[in-house]
Amino acid sequence: MDADVIVAGGGVIGTAIAWRAARTGLKVILVDPGGGDPVNDDPRTSDRASLVAAGMLGPVSESVFGEQDLLNLNLHAIDRFPSFNAELEQAANTTTGLRTEGTLAVAYDNGDLAALDRLTDFRHSIGLKAERLDARECRRREPFLAPSTRGGVLATGDLSVDNRRYLAALRQAAARAGVATIKDKATEVTGTTLRTATKKLTARHVVVAAGHATRAIDGLPDEVRKAIRPVKGQILRLRHPGNLPHILTHTVRAIVQGHDLYLVPRMDGELVVGATQEERDDRDVTAGAVHDLLRDATTAVPAVSELVFAEASAGLRPGTSDNGPILGLAGDGGPLIAAGHYRNGILLSAGTADAVTALLCGQDPHPAWLPFTPGRFRKITA
Amino acid sequence: MDADVIVAGGGVIGTAIAWRAARTGLKVILVDPGGGDPVNDDPRTSDRASLVAAGMLGPVSESVFGEQDLLNLNLHAIDRFPSFNAELEQAANTTTGLRTEGTLAVAYDNGDLAALDRLTDFRHSIGLKAERLDARECRRREPFLAPSTRGGVLATGDLSVDNRRYLAALRQAAARAGVATIKDKATEVTGTTLRTATKKLTARHVVVAAGHATRAIDGLPDEVRKAIRPVKGQILRLRHPGNLPHILTHTVRAIVQGHDLYLVPRMDGELVVGATQEERDDRDVTAGAVHDLLRDATTAVPAVSELVFAEASAGLRPGTSDNGPILGLAGDGGPLIAAGHYRNGILLSAGTADAVTALLCGQDPHPAWLPFTPGRFRKITA
Numbered sequence: 001m002d003a004d005v006i007v008a009g010g011g012v013i014g015t016a017i018a019w020r021a022a023r024t025g026l027k028v029i030l031v032d033p034g035g036g037d038p039v040n041d042d043p044r045t046s047d048r049a050s051l052v053a054a055g056m057l058g059p060v061s062e063s064v065f066g067e068q069d070l071l072n073l074n075l076h077a078i079d080r081f082p083s084f085n086a087e088l089e090q091a092a093n094t095t096t097g098l099r100t101e102g103t104l105a106v107a108y109d110n111g112d113l114a115a116l117d118r119l120t121d122f123r124h125s126i127g128l129k130a131e132r133l134d135a136r137e138c139r140r141r142e143p144f145l146a147p148s149t150r151g152g153v154l155a156t157g158d159l160s161v162d163n164r165r166y167l168a169a170l171r172q173a174a175a176r177a178g179v180a181t182i183k184d185k186a187t188e189v190t191g192t193t194l195r196t197a198t199k200k201l202t203a204r205h206v207v208v209a210a211g212h213a214t215r216a217i218d219g220l221p222d223e224v225r226k227a228i229r230p231v232k233g234q235i236l237r238l239r240h241p242g243n244l245p246h247i248l249t250h251t252v253r254a255i256v257q258g259h260d261l262y263l264v265p266r267m268d269g270e271l272v273v274g275a276t277q278e279e280r281d282d283r284d285v286t287a288g289a290v291h292d293l294l295r296d297a298t299t300a301v302p303a304v305s306e307l308v309f310a311e312a313s314a315g316l317r318p319g320t321s322d323n324g325p326i327l328g329l330a331g332d333g334g335p336l337i338a339a340g341h342y343r344n345g346i347l348l349s350a351g352t353a354d355a356v357t358a359l360l361c362g363q364d365p366h367p368a369w370l371p372f373t374p375g376r377f378r379k380i381t382a
Numbered sequence: 383m384d385a386d387v388i389v390a391g392g393g394v395i396g397t398a399i400a401w402r403a404a405r406t407g408l409k410v411i412l413v414d415p416g417g418g419d420p421v422n423d424d425p426r427t428s429d430r431a432s433l434v435a436a437g438m439l440g441p442v443s444e445s446v447f448g449e450q451d452l453l454n455l456n457l458h459a460i461d462r463f464p465s466f467n468a469e470l471e472q473a474a475n476t477t478t479g480l481r482t483e484g485t486l487a488v489a490y491d492n493g494d495l496a497a498l499d500r501l502t503d504f505r506h507s508i509g510l511k512a513e514r515l516d517a518r519e520c521r522r523r524e525p526f527l528a529p530s531t532r533g534g535v536l537a538t539g540d541l542s543v544d545n546r547r548y549l550a551a552l553r554q555a556a557a558r559a560g561v562a563t564i565k566d567k568a569t570e571v572t573g574t575t576l577r578t579a580t581k582k583l584t585a586r587h588v589v590v591a592a593g594h595a596t597r598a599i600d601g602l603p604d605e606v607r608k609a610i611r612p613v614k615g616q617i618l619r620l621r622h623p624g625n626l627p628h629i630l631t632h633t634v635r636a637i638v639q640g641h642d643l644y645l646v647p648r649m650d651g652e653l654v655v656g657a658t659q660e661e662r663d664d665r666d667v668t669a670g671a672v673h674d675l676l677r678d679a680t681t682a683v684p685a686v687s688e689l690v691f692a693e694a695s696a697g698l699r700p701g702t703s704d705n706g707p708i709l710g711l712a713g714d715g716g717p718l719i720a721a722g723h724y725r726n727g728i729l730l731s732a733g734t735a736d737a738v739t740a741l742l743c744g745q746d747p748h749p750a751w752l753p754f755t756p757g758r759f760r761k762i763t764a
Binding site: 236282286312 | 618620623664666667668669670671672673676677679680686687688689690691694
């Protein structure tokens with residue numbers, strides 16, 4: 001027995017689980033091909049969706065009508081996030097760049113305005129705060145918005161966090177809590193044994209939290225592996241040159257020529273622009289995606305063209321066949337799975353760590369997780 | 383006396399001079415802050431215009447009407463280039479990616495077509511080959527050109543070279559010929575003495591070939607320093623993904639929405655897209671420039687959007703007040719200057735190395751260089 005818990009996967013999900021499990025006193029080993037090596041944090045070399053994210057924490061704007069279970073889960077997750085983040089910042093003795101100004105969704109035509117009105121009504125119906133603003137009010141709060149802005153809605157409950165600082169803080173906290181990291185790639189899991197290319201590790205519990213790579217691990221139920229799909233996302237990181245004041249305060253969302261666009265400002269002058277959603281599993285940054293994101297961003301906020309182009313990167317979000325995450329035991333005596341977090345990995349990380357730690361300690365996770373067990377993909381063949 | 387010749391500046395101009403001088407038997411020291419270190423070849427950290435270039439060798443298309451002296455010089459330079467390049471490839475035992483398919487200039491409207499006709503007439507008048515092609519012929523030769531292409535002109539005499547391979551070959555040849563490299567920055571030159579932050583070097587001849595940084599070296603005549611100006615250029619490097627055949631064979635030039643655009647294909651699948659010309663001296667890559675280059679490139683060749691976005695970089699071309707290079711002695715007993723090559727550094731490097739080596743050996747350079755002495759910037763105050 002090498003540990004109480006082995007976690008396969010060192011992104012935000014796996015690292016959050018490892019930290020929280022170690023904090024309860026369990027001996028934890030984290031297995032990841034990057035191994036937490038800062039060099040491997042380069043999104044050009046690291047296959048890690050956590051690095052290619054904007055860090056938006058907007059449970060409603062990331063859900064679509066009809067995904068009520070997922071919305072419930074996201075609302076539970078955002079309730080939990082600030083306290084979890086505060087504990088994390090204390091444990092890691094660092095900051096994660098949490099921002100609380102909220103999200104300003106803007107409209108450019110009557111169709112956009114009508115869609116925003118429906119979203120506002122929906123937000124109000126579930127008790128969230130969302131304030132309808134006319135064009136003048138939008139530009140008073142964000143003076144660099146394009147003059148063509150017709151109006152918008154300010155969602156004051158939305159948060160954002162610097163996803164890279166957040167992952168670095170989780171690593172730091174995990175290391176301080178005694179988590180041991182092994183730089184290797186999980187290839188097979190059977191019950192409480194995890195194999196890598198060179199090692200065989202055993203523990204009381206194995207947790208698979210390997211994102212889209214979960215589908216490549218032998219021994220997991222076929223229906224779970226098949227339910228996971230990679231969804232490519234390309235994203236830009238811009239920076240303010242020294243002489244320019246920050247051009248945005250809120251996260252700004254818009255639909256530009258039919259494309260969903262978001263712009264997420266950071267305290268340190270970074271502006272993240274995202275993102276594409278492509279049903280592909282390569283990680284090439286394409287000229288077309290960079291062009292389209294810059295075109296849409298400069299349409300929404302023309303001063304974006306003055307910013308420094310710092311990085312374009314592509315990652316693979318772990319989508320599932322019903323767009324919901326997967327959390328629970330994979331069959332009797334099988335490993336625990338915490339994967340398929342799709343576009344909500346950062347948001348759901350705190351809640352996922354709580355839920356998995358509860359299961360490891362023989363307790364029930366929060367009921368919002370109930371619809372998201374691995375068993376839901378099993379075909380009824382009776 | 384530390385050497386026969388000290389060359390300040392390790393871009394294509396300084397390195398070509400150092401190589402050719404060493405080949406004549408002179409003892410040569412090359413002084414450069416990057417020091418020929420491959421790590422410093424990263425255009426994000428190295429202040430070297432040679433790395434941020436497309437390698438087009440098109441003497442006519444890079445000249446404008448009215449710059450007859452510069453055109454003469456460029457024509458002399460391109461005559462010399464292939465034999466120089468062949469000697470270089472042999473000396474360095476490598477290839478520089480010389481391409482000889484020529485440049486296809488394309489037009490999108492009647493105004494573009496008329497401008498191309500004038501260029502064709504001009505090329506014919508100076509004995510160059512340029513063939514007028516209708517739209518069908520353009521797209522037969524370059525099938526990925528936009529359907530809106532109206533016609534074009536094929537300049538068969540134009541060449542291109544991989545600027546990074548070319549600089550690497552020059553370095554290799556220089557090292558093999560015995561050139562010693564000192565990693566340091568020239569700060570002051572007086573006659574035959576060169577000072578750096580930490581050293582004082584003397585030689586029979588000092589050659590200053592420091593590009594735009596030449597203006598920052600103390601001891602050079604004020605009028606020469608003032609004549610040099612940095613002209614920022616931003617450029618993109620795209621790559622073909624594995625499954626895509628190369629989308630261009632010729633260098634393609636176009637005017638898109640008033641912007642001059644060029645696309646230079648390499649044998650290894652790289653496609654260079656350039657470039658901006660900005661009267662600025664920062665090296666920030668901006669979101670606006672990346673957007674505009676991608677917009678124009680996809681307008682001219684829509685399939686560009688399928689390519690992988692590999693790099694965006696910015697460099698400072700060493701412009702001068704009359705756009706011509708500077709070559710010759712800076713006053714009696716002063717250093718030799720070979721700087722201010724603006725957009726023609728690669729093209730002029732072979733001819734510059736010949737001319738400076740001639741001067742070092744007490745001979746006259748080719749007469750095409752006569753209009754480009756440092757003395758031309760001296761005010762007549764009699």
